[in-house]
Amino acid sequence: MNDWVPAGLLTDKYELTMLAAALRDGTANRRTTWEVFARRLPAGRRYGVVAGTGRLLELLPQFRFDDDACELLAHFLDSETLGYLRDFRFSGDIDGYPEGELYFPGSPVLSVHGSFAECVLLETLVLSIFNHDTAIASAAARMVSAAEGRPLVEMGSRRTHERAAVAAARAAYVAGFAGSSNLEAQRRYGIPTQGTAAHAFTMLYAHRDSPSAVSELAAFRAQVEALGPDTTLLVDTYDVTTGIANAVAAAGNGLGAVRIDSGELGVLARQAREQLDQLGANQTRIMVSGDLDEFAIAALRAEPVDSYGVGTSLVTGSGAPTANMVYKLVEVDGIPVQKRSSHKESRGGHKEALRLSKPTGTITEEIVHPAGRPPTTTEPHRALTTPLVRGGDVVADNDLTAARKLVASGLLSLPWEGLKLSPGEPAIPTQTIAP
Amino acid sequence: MNDWVPAGLLTDKYELTMLAAALRDGTANRRTTWEVFARRLPAGRRYGVVAGTGRLLELLPQFRFDDDACELLAHFLDSETLGYLRDFRFSGDIDGYPEGELYFPGSPVLSVHGSFAECVLLETLVLSIFNHDTAIASAAARMVSAAEGRPLVEMGSRRTHERAAVAAARAAYVAGFAGSSNLEAQRRYGIPTQGTAAHAFTMLYAHRDSPSAVSELAAFRAQVEALGPDTTLLVDTYDVTTGIANAVAAAGNGLGAVRIDSGELGVLARQAREQLDQLGANQTRIMVSGDLDEFAIAALRAEPVDSYGVGTSLVTGSGAPTANMVYKLVEVDGIPVQKRSSHKESRGGHKEALRLSKPTGTITEEIVHPAGRPPTTTEPHRALTTPLVRGGDVVADNDLTAARKLVASGLLSLPWEGLKLSPGEPAIPTQTIAP
Incomplete structure (x- = not known):
């Protein structure tokens, strides 16, 4: 560069x-x-x-x-x-x-x-x-402490200066985050990176003539085809219940994880866990994201959440x-x-x-x-x-x-x-x- | 680099x-x-x-x-x-x-x-x-508007990531700031830079055997010797009244500016204006700094302040x-x-x-x-x-x-x-x- x-x-x-x-x-x-x-x-x-x-x-x-x-x-x-x-x-x-x-x-x-x-x-x-x-x-450590052992992934690069993002990924990792979405943080500091998919990927498969549930399934199949069933599928583009059904249909009950990025995360996580278990996907993990800070993370302690994606509040030092x-x-x-x-x-x-x-x-x-x-x-x-x-x-x-x-x-x-x-x-x- | x-x-x-x-x-x-x-x-x-x-x-x-x-x-x-x-x-x-x-x-x-x-x-x-x-x-524009035409200088590099600092200086300049303290912003974008001095410079001249007023005068003389009388002298390291007296003693009444970085800035600016005028330094400008945001800038509208130095609140988007x-x-x-x-x-x-x-x-x-x-x-x-x-x-x-x-x-x-x-x-x- x-x-x-x-x-x-x-x-x-x-x-x-x-x-x-x-x-x-x-x-x-x-x-x-x-x-x-x-x-x-x-x-x-x-x-x-x-x-x-x-x-x-x-x-x-x-x-x-x-x-x-x-x-x-x-x-x-x-x-x-x-x-x-x-x-x-x-x-x-x-x-x-x-x-x-x-x-x-x-x-x-x-x-x-x-x-x-x-x-x-x-x-x-x-x-x-x-x-x-x-x-x-300092903000990250409070989130780590609030998560009580559940892994946190830093994904705030887009909310801060592009070079500060790399340093933020590094600082979050120091504080105990499991990894980051930032590729330069991986190249430069060896920080493990993770990635799921964005709503745009699901929307890419939208067709004028077919309902969203059908195009969502096509998107999930494409992701699983490329990345394997252990991937994380983002299930809240249209409707979470349909999304989870599509996710398991696409990946089988060996699906790695689903991510929920909006809505009342505690309620949705409970429903998702129940639905996944009913579908036999009882090893499939649930990742939540969407404006999480240390308080929201703590509030989800009692819910069946397996990992957290944290963006804005991490890179802005949570206030x-x-x-x-x-x-x-x-x-x-x-x-x-x-x-x-x-x-x-x-x-x-x-x-x-x-x-x-x-x-x-x-x-x-x-x-x-x-x-x-x-x-x-x-x-x-x-x-x-x-x-x-x-x-x-x-x-x-x-x-x-x-x-x-x-x-x-x-x-x-x-x-x-x-x-x-x-x-x-x-x-x-x-x-x-x-x- | x-x-x-x-x-x-x-x-x-x-x-x-x-x-x-x-x-x-x-x-x-x-x-x-x-x-x-x-x-x-x-x-x-x-x-x-x-x-x-x-x-x-x-x-x-x-x-x-x-x-x-x-x-x-x-x-x-x-x-x-x-x-x-x-x-x-x-x-x-x-x-x-x-x-x-x-x-x-x-x-x-x-x-x-x-x-x-x-x-x-x-x-x-x-x-x-x-x-x-x-x-x-967006934060800078509110400060520019609050300053009602008085120049603002961006000096927040030390409060943000070292590369974000360059972009922040640029964004502040776009919004109407007169300049920045950041040298890379000058090299890369041609943004005018300004600089005064830090308290450390005055303290460098401290001697075990002499009172602070004496060592402060020595520091001011050294700065004027190197940078000319049009420089800005930082007068609040020890006592503002003594500082202003020393500043005019060192630079003459053609002194460019004094900077006040702490205390009740409105009161101090008024006292400083009065003292400078009494000393014949009626063209000497008064710069204030120290945790200023758009509200503090607006609150100083009625005071004899000639320019503002803004750091933390600028580079953090003022909330x-x-x-x-x-x-x-x-x-x-x-x-x-x-x-x-x-x-x-x-x-x-x-x-x-x-x-x-x-x-x-x-x-x-x-x-x-x-x-x-x-x-x-x-x-x-x-x-x-x-x-x-x-x-x-x-x-x-x-x-x-x-x-x-x-x-x-x-x-x-x-x-x-x-x-x-x-x-x-x-x-x-x-x-x-x-x-």
């Missing part, structure tokens, strides 16, 4: 003009630490799930300024700054929570260390990745499409710094974090402490901050399976009220130890 | 399995028409703004399946389907509303004509582009991050088709639209009619459907300036209640004439 972009330009202009000003007087070389954190979770959310770490590690080596970028930048930058950018390669260190880790307000999910120059340049890209991917993963993360300068030449403008206090100093739990594994508190100085505690605890980049080189594994396991164990570690879907406070408190 | 993607894979898997099934029995060659429309506007919105048309026309020639894509597809597609995809090039026709046109529920904003095979493949990409870009442009557009099969071999599942009726037949207005130019009604058969009317009216692609070749100008003009004239054409920010009905009714 001729959709090439100089990665360094996926950035706000002011990062580069600040660089120019700082290079001019030498402050650009000051050693700095920057922290990525969220002051709050989206309204009423009880936990968040860190995602995007792997994408950052993937994009970091590509964050360069080539001739094409420099041609644009020459319009407003001096030659010293351009020279710096031409040779740019991030050479600092990055620590952070591993991808898939839970986070809470104030959790230092990423710390970036290096010269002011190299760290300020990364701000926009780091935040774009974390704010998007974390928003999706919270961005994660409110910020990238703040917290230390300059070893000295903590913080701004003091109204309502936006940030806390200075390079920090790390650990999480306390009960002997049962249920987490009780997050402790954010000055880097290298964890508090002594006799309670079970786990360090959350891990090395990701050293001297510009990625040192962490970029492993989606590990991230998925971390989300799964994180959800298990929450106190029971942390899993409630209703609005509430963060599941555990965060204590910040002053430097 | 080594971020290459086979564009054909930015697609749901089921488009390709439907293709496989339809190729097998020949239905893939049926002539079809598909319509992109929104059944409703986002809750309470009174109009929407079509955006993404230009991006679709740009991506259409790249929608191919190369070796890399086919390698993946070979895992689940037969050789006939793979052969079709290897040679794929869209060769049909596309009509639609020009980019920047207003739309209402049921407006046929895009019609795609061609074989089932070539049209079904485009579904996901078309919807990704239109649902994203239209959501942003409506996706535009709910669908891509529906409406005609097969000249016969209108429609599905009948609950609550999701779609209207069959290939359609076009025109818009009626009063002699004053105020629009009164949208008329959706069978293609080629506009109703006769004595009222002033304008055809909305224009040719975009013929035989696979783009025939429309892809002109952002024209799109901006269309939004501006569209906003002027709305009845006054259509511009209200409060929730309400669509500004004009839509009448659909049956085929």
Whole structure:
């Protein structure tokens, strides 16, 4: 795809003009630490799930300024700054929570260390990745939790930007979705893809002279012919009861699944189960889709639903499409710094974090402490901050399976009220130890 | 950026399995028409703004399946389907509303004509582009209208996916924003960029031994030294009054602008104006930013604000991050088709639209009619459907300036209640004439 972009330009202009000003007087070389954190979770959310770490590690080596970028930048930058950018390669260190880790307000999910120059340049890209991917993963985890073990398939590509769709599929997979409809997510990240059929396919077989039940059967036969009886047939184009009868007529009672995409899904799922069983298709699964969010998923718990297809609410973060993360300068030449403008206090100093739990594994508190100085505690605890980049080189594994396991164990570690879907406070408190 | 993607894979898997099934029995060659429309506007919105048309026309020639894509597809597609995809090039026709046109529920904003095979493949990409870009442009237009002529700058890149950010900057520009912070939007689309500075730049100059007012002055001097006195200084890192005094001390009373990013913006803007005037900086502009949406922008109308920086609410569509557009099969071999599942009726037949207005130019009604058969009317009216692609070749100008003009004239054409920010009905009714 001729959709090439100089990665360094996926950035706000002011990062580069600040660089120019700082290079001019030498402050650009000051050693700095920057922290990525969220002051709050989206309204009423009880936990968040860190995602995007792997994408950052993937994009970091590509964050360069080539001739094409420099041609644009020459319009407003001096030659010293351009020279710096031409040779740019991030050479600092990055620590952070591993991808898939839970986070809470104030959790230092990423710390970036290096010269002011190299760290300020990364701000926009780091935040774009974390704010998007974390928003999706955090919403997805609530859906996974609400589904209580039933598989979820991400199918929201059409409801978001075409490239954001790939990242959304990845974030949903991290959070525990079984797969996605997005083919590029499969090519790029190895995420299992699934596909059923659209109403248009059934309608393609419509004839002026024959009733819809007849043309629907023709469409189902064509799909089974091409994809085998284990396919998923979409049965609600015209009438669900007729659709299910046609589906079993076309595929036999070894039909893989039916999908219902509209109507009162709980009632329809019950009727479908009964009808399928009567037709001897008692192994045929029932997939539901159509404007599902975590609440609708939870409401279907008692129904004979085997899997969920989730679109819009997944890719839009179910009401919270961005994660409110910020990238703040917290230390300059070893000295903590913080701004003091109204309502936006940030806390200075390079920090790390650990999480306390009960002997049962249920987490009780997050402790954010000055880097290298964890508090002594006799309670079970786990360090959350891990090395990701050293001297510009990625040192962490970029492993989606590990991230998925971390989300799964994180959800298990929450106190029971942390899993409630209703609005509430963060599941555990965060204590910040002053430097 | 080594971020290459086979564009054909930015697609749901089921488009390709439907293709496989339809190729097998020949239905893939049926002539079809598909319509992109929104059944409703986002809750309470009174109009929407079509955006993404230009991006679709740009991506259409790249929608191919190369070796890399086919390698993946070979895992689940037969050789006939793979052969079709290897040679794929869209060769049909596309009509639609020009980019920047207003739309209402049921407006046929895009019609795609061609074989089932070539049209079904485009579904996901078309919807990704239109649902994203239209959501942003529709929110942006409300902000432009609320700002009553004062310039708005898009600065939300960090709050959305890094590639969605570029499209968001473009959509905001279409809707009337003066510019963006996003450099790739400038490189790719020629959108004017602006930049100020971040709090981090001021904090970089912090010293253990000197008060913040002293280090802030040093930071401002460095910025003015590098960027000239016409720059914008961010004055709320510590204390706004001290910040403004420092800003004028650093740049002189020819300072370009100050930016206030936190606090009670109306009060602060008034105080800032007074202080700047007292300091002789009566040409210095005041820019405000910080969680602004259309309501906050409107609430600042009476204040001495010269421009607005808008981030989060812009890139998230101000509560409506996706535009709910669908891509529906409406005609097969000249016969209108429609599905009948609950609550999701779609209207069959290939359609076009025109818009009626009063002699004053105020629009009164949208008329959706069978293609080629506009109703006769004595009222002033304008055809909305224009040719975009013929035989696979783009025939429309892809002109952002024209799109901006269309939004501006569209906003002027709305009845006054259509511009209200409060929730309400669509500004004009839509009448659909049956085929």
